[in-house]
Amino acid sequence: MSGTTATTAREVAEEVLRPKAQEIDRKRRYPKEGLAALGKKGLAGILIPAAQGGLGGTLSDLAQACEALGWGCASTAMCFLMHACGTAVIGAKATAEQADAWLKPAAKGKALATLAFSERGSGAHFYAPEISAATKNGSFVLSGRKSFVTSGGHAALYPVLVNASGEPGLDVIVVTPDLPGVGFDGTWDGIGMAGNSSIAMTLDDVKVPRANIVGAEGDGQSLVFDVVAPTFLIGLAGVNVGIAHAALEEAAEHAKARRYPTGQTLADVQAIQMGLADMSIAVEAARRLLREAARAADAGEATALPLVMQAKIAATEAAASVTERAMRIGGGQAYSRSLPIERHWRDARAGAVMAPTNDVLREWLGKILTGLPLF
Template structure:
C-alpha cells in the first residue's frame, strides 16, 4: 500500500517516539504496573493526543489509516502506552463529533495537550462486552442526573480525568434507552474500586469505577438522551482498528526479535536460522503479519471512504489481527527457546500483552458470532 507523505510522517514519528522514549521504559511499566505518564507526555508534545480530532478544534485532523499507523508504531515500543493512547483518542474523537460546543471548548484543549486524559466506561461485571446488558442507571432529578452503578476493566481508570460513561436513562432494557454521560473525576459520589492485576497490558491501569448517587448536570449528556446508538458509531470503528493497530505493533516487534535472535544465536556450530524448522516459523510469522496489516489498512481506508461503512471489514480486522498477534508472539517465543520464556527479554511480555487484545473492545468469540450471523444475512443482535 502506498502511503501519503503525511501518513509516512505520522508513522515515522510514532516509531521514533516508541523506540527512543517508550521501549526503554516498557519493562518497568509492565513489571511495576507503572502508568506511562512520561510516554504519554511525549506523545502529547508530538500532537498525537489530538491526532484524530479535526484541525478546526485544535487537533491533527488525521484520517483513520494515519491513526492505525500511529497506534501500530506506539505499540511497537509499549503496548500499555498504546492502549491508553487508543482509549484517550476514542474519547476525544467522540467529544469532537458528538459533544456540545460548550463541552468541546471546555474539555478538548486540555485533552489534546495531555493535561487531562480520557477513559471510556462501558464494561460491567454482569454485562461483559454486551452494551445492551448494562445496568448502571442515571435517573433525572431536576437539572441533574443521579447515577448509580459500577464499571469494570476500565483502561486508565484512576489516571483519567474525563470519562464517557455508558448507562441507562430509561426503564426499558434495549439499545434505545442507552445514553452517554461525561463524568469528570471529583464528581460527588464518584469513586474508584480495585485496580486490576492483569497478566499483560499491565501499565494501562485498568480498574473499577463506582457511582453512588453521583450527581452530574443534564448538560453532561454526550449526544441526545437515550441516543448512545448515535454516539457509538463515532468511535467503534477506530476502536476496533486501533486494537488491530496495537496487535500489528506487538507482532512486528515479536517477529523482528525472532529474526534477530535466529541470526545471532549459535547452536552446534551454526546459527539458529540455518535450521529449516526455524525458517518455517519466521516465514509463518511474517506472512500472517503481512495479511493482518493488509486487512487492517484496507478496513481503515474503507471506513473513511464508504458511506455508510460496512462493519464487516472492521470486525474481521480486529478478530484476525489480535489472534495473529498471539500466534506470532507464541512462535517468537518458540524461536527464542528458554531465553524467550525468561523475563530478561521482552518476548514473554509481547505474548502476555497480545493475549489481552483478544478480550478488549469486543472479544474474539463475540466478533465471530457477529460475523457469522451477518454473513448469513441474519440480524447481528
C-alpha cells in the same frame, strides 16, 4: 496525514516507549512518560477536529499510530487508544462549550480521556449497561460500578455509557473525577498490558450536570456503534499488529545471535527459517487487512463493517500466534525475562477477549454474510 502521523508515532515509540516498556511491565506502573511525550507531539489530538486544536485525523491515521505504539509498549498504546476513543465519542457531537472545556485541553495532552463502558454483569455486551441512572433536579444521578476502565484514576474525562434519559437508546455522559461520589477501586492484575491501570470506577449517587451529555438524549447507542466500535476495533487491531511485529523482530534477532558450539546459528536451522517466514506472512496479512478496513471505514463504504470486524479478529489472532511461535524460537531464554518476547506473548493474550470478543464478532460476521439482523 497518515505518513506524518505514523512517522511521529514511530519516533515516540523508539525514543520513549520502547526504552521504558520493560520497566513499566515489571513494576506494573502507569506509562505517564509515554503519554506525556505523545501529548507534546500533538498525537493526543489525533481524532480531535482541527477546529478544536486537534489533528483532525482518520481511522487510517489511528491504525498506523497504534501499530507503531503497540510495537513500542502495549500498555502505553492501549491508554493512547482509549484516549482516542474517548475524544472521538465526545467530538462526534460536542457542543461549543464541551469542545472548549474538554477537547481543546485533550488535544494538547493536558486532559486524558478514556471510556467507562464495561460492566461485570454485562460482560462482552458492553452496549447493554445495567448501571443505575436517573434524572433528578436538572442532573443525571449515576450509581454503580464500571469495570476495566483503562487509565482508571489517571484520566480527566470519562464518557460513561448509561440509560439515564429514559429515551429509546442509550446515553453517553461525561463524568469528571472531581464530582462527589466518583471513586476508583482495586489494582490492575492482568497478565499483560501491565501498566494500563484498567480498574473499576465506582459511582455513588454521582450528580452529573445535564450539560455533560454527549449529543441528544438517546444518542448513546448510535455513538457506540457508529463511533466507538469502529475506532476501538481499528485501534486495537493496530496495537496487536504492532505487538506481533515486535515479537517477529525479537525472534529474528535472537535467531541470528544464538550460536551453537559448531558455529552454526539458530537462524541457519531450516525449521527456524520457516517459522519466521510464517510469522512474517501473518503480520503482513493482518496489517494489510487492517489498512484496507480503515480505508473503507474512512470512505464510508458499505463493506467497511465486516472488514473492520475481520481486521480485529485477524490482528489479535495473528498477535497470539506470532508471539507463541516467537516463544518457541526463543526457547528457554524466551520463557525467562532475559528477552522481551514473553512480554509480547502476555500482551497478545488480551485482544481476543476485549469486547466485542472475537467469538461475538464471528457471530455478527456470520449474520452479515447470511443476511440476518445482528440483534
